Amino acid sequence: MTLDGKVPSGPLEKKWDEHKGHLKLVNPNNKRKFTILVVGSGLAGASAAASFAELGYNVKCFCFQDSPRRAHSIAAQGGINAAKNYHNDGDSVFRLFYDTIKGGDFRSREANVYRLAQVSVNIIDQCVAQGVPFAREYGGLLDNRSFGGAQVSRTFYARGQTGQQLLLGAYQALEKEVATGKVKMFPRTEMLDLVVDNGVAVGIITRDLVTGKIDRHAGHAVVLTTGGYSNVYYLSTNAKGSNVTAAWRAHRRGALFSNPCFTQIHPTCIPASGDYQSKLTLMSESLRNDGRIWVPKNPNDQRSPDQIPESERDYFLEVKYPSFGNLVPRDVAARNAKAVVDAGRGMGPQKNGVYLDFKDAIQRLGKKTIEERYGNLFEMYEKITGEDPYTVPMRIYPAPHYTMGGLWVDYDLMTNVTGLYALGEANFSDHGANRLGASALMQGLADGYFVIPYTIGNYLSGHLGQALTTETDAFRATEADVQERIQRLLSVNGKRTADSFHRELGRIVWDYCGITRNAGGLKKALELIPALREEFWSNLRLPGGADQLNQELEKANRVGDYFELAELMCLDALERDESCGSHLREEHQDEFGEALRDDAHYSYVASWQWNGVGKAPTLNREPLEFEFVKPTQRSYK
Amino acid sequence: MNLTLHVWRQKSPADEGRMVRYEVTGVTEHASFLEMLDILNEQLIQKGEEPVAFEHDCREGICGSCGFMINGEAHGPLPHTTVCQLHMRHFKDGDVLHLEPWRSKAFPVVKDLVVDRGAFDRIIQSGGFVSVATGSAPEANLIPVPKALSDRAFDAAACIACGACVAQCPNSAAQLFTSAKVSHLNLLPQGQPERYDRALSMVEAMEKEGFGACSNYAECEAVCPKGISIDFIAKMNRDYLKAKSTAVPKPPLEA
Ligand SMILES: Cc1cc2nc3c(=O)[nH]c(=O)nc-3n(C[C@H](O)[C@H](O)[C@H](O)COP(=O)(O)OP(=O)(O)OC[C@H]3O[C@@H](n4cnc5c(N)ncnc54)[C@H](O)[C@@H]3O)c2cc1C
Ligand code: FES
Numbered sequence: 001m002t003l004d005g006k007v008p009s010g011p012l013e014k015k016w017d018e019h020k021g022h023l024k025l026v027n028p029n030n031k032r033k034f035t036i037l038v039v040g041s042g043l044a045g046a047s048a049a050a051s052f053a054e055l056g057y058n059v060k061c062f063c064f065q066d067s068p069r070r071a072h073s074i075a076a077q078g079g080i081n082a083a084k085n086y087h088n089d090g091d092s093v094f095r096l097f098y099d100t101i102k103g104g105d106f107r108s109r110e111a112n113v114y115r116l117a118q119v120s121v122n123i124i125d126q127c128v129a130q131g132v133p134f135a136r137e138y139g140g141l142l143d144n145r146s147f148g149g150a151q152v153s154r155t156f157y158a159r160g161q162t163g164q165q166l167l168l169g170a171y172q173a174l175e176k177e178v179a180t181g182k183v184k185m186f187p188r189t190e191m192l193d194l195v196v197d198n199g200v201a202v203g204i205i206t207r208d209l210v211t212g213k214i215d216r217h218a219g220h221a222v223v224l225t226t227g228g229y230s231n232v233y234y235l236s237t238n239a240k241g242s243n244v245t246a247a248w249r250a251h252r253r254g255a256l257f258s259n260p261c262f263t264q265i266h267p268t269c270i271p272a273s274g275d276y277q278s279k280l281t282l283m284s285e286s287l288r289n290d291g292r293i294w295v296p297k298n299p300n301d302q303r304s305p306d307q308i309p310e311s312e313r314d315y316f317l318e319v320k321y322p323s324f325g326n327l328v329p330r331d332v333a334a335r336n337a338k339a340v341v342d343a344g345r346g347m348g349p350q351k352n353g354v355y356l357d358f359k360d361a362i363q364r365l366g367k368k369t370i371e372e373r374y375g376n377l378f379e380m381y382e383k384i385t386g387e388d389p390y391t392v393p394m395r396i397y398p399a400p401h402y403t404m405g406g407l408w409v410d411y412d413l414m415t416n417v418t419g420l421y422a423l424g425e426a427n428f429s430d431h432g433a434n435r436l437g438a439s440a441l442m443q444g445l446a447d448g449y450f451v452i453p454y455t456i457g458n459y460l461s462g463h464l465g466q467a468l469t470t471e472t473d474a475f476r477a478t479e480a481d482v483q484e485r486i487q488r489l490l491s492v493n494g495k496r497t498a499d500s501f502h503r504e505l506g507r508i509v510w511d512y513c514g515i516t517r518n519a520g521g522l523k524k525a526l527e528l529i530p531a532l533r534e535e536f537w538s539n540l541r542l543p544g545g546a547d548q549l550n551q552e553l554e555k556a557n558r559v560g561d562y563f564e565l566a567e568l569m570c571l572d573a574l575e576r577d578e579s580c581g582s583h584l585r586e587e588h589q590d591e592f593g594e595a596l597r598d599d600a601h602y603s604y605v606a607s608w609q610w611n612g613v614g615k616a617p618t619l620n621r622e623p624l625e626f627e628f629v630k631p632t633q634r635s636y637k
Numbered sequence: 638m639n640l641t642l643h644v645w646r647q648k649s650p651a652d653e654g655r656m657v658r659y660e661v662t663g664v665t666e667h668a669s670f671l672e673m674l675d676i677l678n679e680q681l682i683q684k685g686e687e688p689v690a691f692e693h694d695c696r697e698g699i700c701g702s703c704g705f706m707i708n709g710e711a712h713g714p715l716p717h718t719t720v721c722q723l724h725m726r727h728f729k730d731g732d733v734l735h736l737e738p739w740r741s742k743a744f745p746v747v748k749d750l751v752v753d754r755g756a757f758d759r760i761i762q763s764g765g766f767v768s769v770a771t772g773s774a775p776e777a778n779l780i781p782v783p784k785a786l787s788d789r790a791f792d793a794a795a796c797i798a799c800g801a802c803v804a805q806c807p808n809s810a811a812q813l814f815t816s817a818k819v820s821h822l823n824l825l826p827q828g829q830p831e832r833y834d835r836a837l838s839m840v841e842a843m844e845k846e847g848f849g850a851c852s853n854y855a856e857c858e859a860v861c862p863k864g865i866s867i868d869f870i871a872k873m874n875r876d877y878l879k880a881k882s883t884a885v886p887k888p889p890l891e892a
Contacts, residue, residue, distance in 0.1 A: 131821065385667075
């Protein structure tokens with residue numbers, strides 16, 4: 001298969017405008033003749049669904065929570081980037097574009113990323129008009145901060161709840177359209193398959209999570225905005241329900257899955273406290289601005305941290321990276337913390353954390369300043385651990401947080417399946433091999449508010465008058481597959497719960513396809529995963545039936561997909577015999593542990609085609625060409 | 638620690654429902670309350686019984702999915718804490734805990750501890766938004782908003798729509814939830830054009846859903862995990878009364 005990203009030609013800064021100017025339009029009176037299925041109601045889904053409805057399209061929107069307002073986007077804390085240059089500190093569309101491309105270690109498409117930076121400014125305007133209460137300065141204008149090591153202050157934020165406030169803005173816009181009847185909302189409804197007829201996406205099969213009823217929905221286009229797949233690791237910072245099922249079913253129906261091994265591990269999370277641990281909580285990385293990371297030099301030091309003198313502490317990041325110290329990028333911080341814990345030098349009852357110490361900052365700035373800066377984070381930490389970070393150093397450890405990989409899309413955000421689109425974290429498009437802080441919210445809203453409303457018209461305009469029906473062989477066959485899979489899950493009658501399989505799978509992926517990877521480990525994982533998958537299908541214990549609210553069935557169904565995804569992640573990681581961004585192959589690092597890219601051989605998007613369970617998938621490569629920027633090797637020494 | 642739980646079990650909306658007693662053993666103080674229920678459920682499944690259904694997603698106190706009564710208190714004994722953020726160190730060995738779903742006519746029980754809070758979405762549909770179509774917004778810094786005002790609006794906007802306010806209120810009133818959204822938008826300049834219509838329609842939508850009337854018990858404020866103040870109820874009432882009366886000046890017929 002040859003992959004065409006359909007990037008428009010011309011100068012970088014003109015591509016999007018030129019392209020928009022030539023997209024085919026749907027006449028305002030004809031928009032009501034189209035129905036668009038939007039799966040997901042997070043930032044990407046809610047913004048797209050509301051915008052479609054405002055344009056006049058009919059929308060059906062689906063989410064598995066009881067209300068669209070609870071999508072995982074609600075949990076984002078830090079902020080959202082935009083090239084407004086309100087601080088007069090030299091920011092620009094080009095600079096945001098360049099930082100994002102470089103941050104992604106030159107593994108994303110220039111044109112997509114440039115467009116993202118361009119529309120970022122419109123997002124802020126839109127959200128403010130909706131009433132999103134962003135932080136303000138005393139003069140009443142919007143406040144910005146520098147985030148995630150950026151050299152300019154371009155991050156807009158709403159206390160530590162930016163995701164919540166942005167999502168509520170989009171959710172309210174969505175509910176406004178539910179009231180007009182343009183959007184029909186299906187909460188507690190899970191998409192379980194994609195219906196493809198002659199290569200075209202024509203609808204989806206869903207399960208009503210309360211009654212168990214299986215339904216068919218036909219649409220002129222299907223838009224997946226179903227989020228990322230960090231929960232393949234079982235323990236992650238994602239909401240418990242976040243899952244890969246919708247994207248994975250689309251993959252099984254022909255959509256290519258790109259760069260699955262590009263997963264971001266966040267360095268500052270609260271370590272697990274026991275084997276009952278159900279998820280991990282992120283502590284904002286702004287904490288690294290004032291906290292110092294260390295472990296005792298003697299791994300068996302039993303003293304409480306405040307009794308350990310300076311000379312017996314190892315401030316390992318400050319020693320290894322004197323110029324960046326504790327502010328090295330996410331992946332570098334995460335790798336070093338893992339190395340310390342792997343060497344048996346971890347702290348805490350499980351020996352699985354490193355100290356993040358505010359003693360010096362409190363001495364230097366006073367407790368009050370620290371409280372102003374991090375008060376709510378300290379409170380949250382204390383709530384979870386029962387320890388007071390003003391007097392006892394925090395313990396932190398890396399956790400899976402975000403997935404750059406996802407469904408392949410072209411410049412219009414269409415997958416290789418005609419009529420099927422993917423937006424937000426569910427696609428692979430803008431963050432390359434690593435995502436910058438505060439850029440996921442930006443991408444979700446850019447896709448939903450300012451890209452897809454334009455590009456979808458170009459496709460739909462060719463389908464005017466096409467009647468929608470669910471009475472086709474394609475719908476019948478796909479529904480039968482869904483029913484068959486549910487029955488199969490329910491009839492295993494084994495001994496182990498879905499969670500116990502998920503935990504074990506997560507451990508394998510974390511050990512061999514987590515912060516660092518190597519060929520030997522990946523090959524081992526590729527043996528362990530299929531074996532565990534087979535056990536899952538022969539030893540699963542699943543109580544209850546199909547025609548009721550059955551949370552165990554929901555879990556088991558998702559875990560079934562994680563097995564197949566995990567295998568693909570490891571295969572992709574093995575195939576990518578270079579280090580780049582978050583993907584550190586131990587075979588390819590310099591003497592300081594810095595990732596060594598191999599542009600001559602791996603400057604491409606790895607896009608995988610499904611060939612069946614246990615069968616080797618086919619790799620398609622979309623070459624990445626850098627016309628406007630020159631790939632450089634990063635260095636944080 | 639070991640605990641005795643009395644949990645509301647109800648198979649479906651039509652089922653009558655009953656309290657069922659369970660013993661949970663070997664819970665550590667570092668586990669969260671929901672992790673304690675995970676442990677119970679794992680034990681139930683192993684015994685061949687159906688696990689207890691409860692709602693949850695973020696487990697970080699922000700999505701508003703979780704929530705049930707623990708010994709008569711919404712989200713349990715700790716102030717400003719959702720049940721997903723409540724840890725077992727606040728309980729002791731041998732405790733007897735009664736877990737029940739939110740009880741309100743407007744929140745029918747779906748199963749066990751899960752209720753239907755769709756009424757909240759419908760209240761938002763009636764006016765909990767600013768009508769600004771995508772692409773039509775002016776430059777963000779065109780309208781300065783005093784920081785204090787913006788902060789105040791935020792205090793209201795922090796609501797997570799968990800429903801604890803309704804569950805704790807002896808009248809099952811939804812004033813705190815509704816007023817939080819009315820106040821968030823009505824305080825800001827962006828919300829002014831629709832201010833009185835919003836107050837009117839949202840209050841009417843709330844009443845239509847079958848929530849009770851507010852008689853100032855203030856139980857809602859006490860259990861709200863986000864500490865939303867009942868001052869916002871007063872603000873909503875003012876806007877509502879103004880909208881109802883002739884106090885809202887009508888635009889002149891001729892310019
Ligand atoms: C703790 C945390 C903090 C973060 N902080 C930041 C930050 O400060 N800045 C930043 O830019 N990014 C941040 N991120 C990342 C960012 O929040 C996410 O990448 C982004 O919100 C994803 O949005 P989305 O719309 O793509 O998907 P989501 O918000 O995950 O929404 C997915 C939607 O799809 C629905 N869905 C999924 N599967 C199905 C199915 N099969 N059927 C029906 N519906 C389905 C869900 O119900 C949901 O509505 C953070 C992430 C985490 C975990
Ligand atoms: S699970 Fe999200 S608030 Fe408790």
